[in-house]
Amino acid sequence: GDSVTQTEGLVTLTEGLPVMLNCTYQSTYSPFLFWYVQHLNEAPKLLLKSFTDNKRPEHQGFHATLHKSSSSFHLQKSSAQLSDSALYYCALSDNYGNEKITFGAGTKLTIKP
Amino acid sequence: EAAVTQSPRSKVAVTGGKVTLSCHQTNNHDYMYWYRQDTGHGLRLIHYSYVADSTEKGDIPDGYKASRPSQENFSLILELASLSQTAVYFCASSGTGNYAEQFFGPGTRLTVL
Numbered sequence: 438g439d440s441v442t443q444t445e446g447l448v449t450l451t452e453g454l455p456v457m458l459n460c461t462y463q464s465t466y467s468p469f470l471f472w473y474v475q476h477l478n479e480a481p482k483l484l485l486k487s488f489t490d491n492k493r494p495e496h497q498g499f500h501a502t503l504h505k506s507s508s509s510f511h512l513q514k515s516s517a518q519l520s521d522s523a524l525y526y527c528a529l530s531d532n533y534g535n536e537k538i539t540f541g542a543g544t545k546l547t548i549k550p
Numbered sequence: 551e552a553a554v555t556q557s558p559r560s561k562v563a564v565t566g567g568k569v570t571l572s573c574h575q576t577n578n579h580d581y582m583y584w585y586r587q588d589t590g591h592g593l594r595l596i597h598y599s600y601v602a603d604s605t606e607k608g609d610i611p612d613g614y615k616a617s618r619p620s621q622e623n624f625s626l627i628l629e630l631a632s633l634s635q636t637a638v639y640f641c642a643s644s645g646t647g648n649y650a651e652q653f654f655g656p657g658t659r660l661t662v663l
Contacts, residue, residue, distance in 0.1 A: 446590070469649055480554075480640060480654035481593065526592055530649075537608070538652060540585075542592040 439464045439531050441541035449547045456499075456514040458544045460527030463508065468529040470503055470510040471538065475524040484512075484525070517548045553577065554655035556641050562661045569628040571658050573641030581644045582624040583652065584608070584616060586637040593640065599624055631662045 440463045450456060462468065475481040485494040487503040487510060494501060499514045510527060527541040553576045563569045575582065583598040595608030597616035605616040613635060615627040628635055639658045644650040 443592075473652075480656050482654065483651045486649065486651075537595060537598065539595075539609075540593040542590060 439468070439529060439539045441527050441529055441539055443525075443527055443541040443544050445544050446542065447545050447547070449549065450517050452519055452548050452550055453516050456512070456517045456521065456546065458512040458525055458527075458546065460501075460510045460512065460541060461508050462510065462527075462529050464529060464531050466531050467505075468531050470501070471528040471530070472499070472501055472510075472512050473526040473528060473540070475526070475543075477523070481524075481526060519548050519550065522546060522548045554641055554643055554653050556639075556655040556658050558658060559656065560659040560661075562663060563628075563631045565632060565662055567631050569631050569635075569660065569662075571626040571628075571639055571641075571660070573624045573626075573655055574622055575624075575641075575643040575653075575655075576622065577643050577645075577653060578621070579643035579645050579653075580621070581646070581650070582618065583642045583644075584614070584624070584626045585640045585642065586610070586635075587640060587657070588637050596626065596639075633662050636660060636662045 442461045470487040472484040473481040474484045485496045501512045524543050526543045528538045555574050557572045584596040585593040594610050596614050599605045599618040617625045641655040642652040644652045
């Protein structure tokens, strides 16, 4: 079945440093990949999603590139802000005609001054 | 703006009791989902539905039932609540298509004592 792996459970960075959150996946079919973000005491919401072509999705300074050869969809940002502190989920949809999304375990990102 | 509401927002239940969590969406979405969130496990799909009067099992359906009486409403039922079902529960809705964004409700914090 489908699976998503986020190797870091907790990431702590200093403001201004670059962010990279890892995401790898396994899927029988050619999946769509997503990043969802959940701020403290809020609901998860979509941050960005992969395109079918080679465009790189970007939102709020975050970007991610789908690498099918390595089955990865890492989330990156050049300079972290305090407001980026949140729980980040990588997720996939298996492109097999159903709407289920499989979520990773999540990475809690904490940005310190 | 998409809108998904959940009730109650928090609940304390006794072991062996019946619990019903309700979800209502005004997005005119066909798909609705129930997830539970636990630290270290991320978001796990319990049940979902793509049409009224029909529900599908997700990845962890044991101990849970679901009901979709209308397009707008989706309930999660714990017939015999257990300690292990203490968690935060999120409802979500989405349109059709694998690219469809899921819109989450605010969550229900359930504590089983």
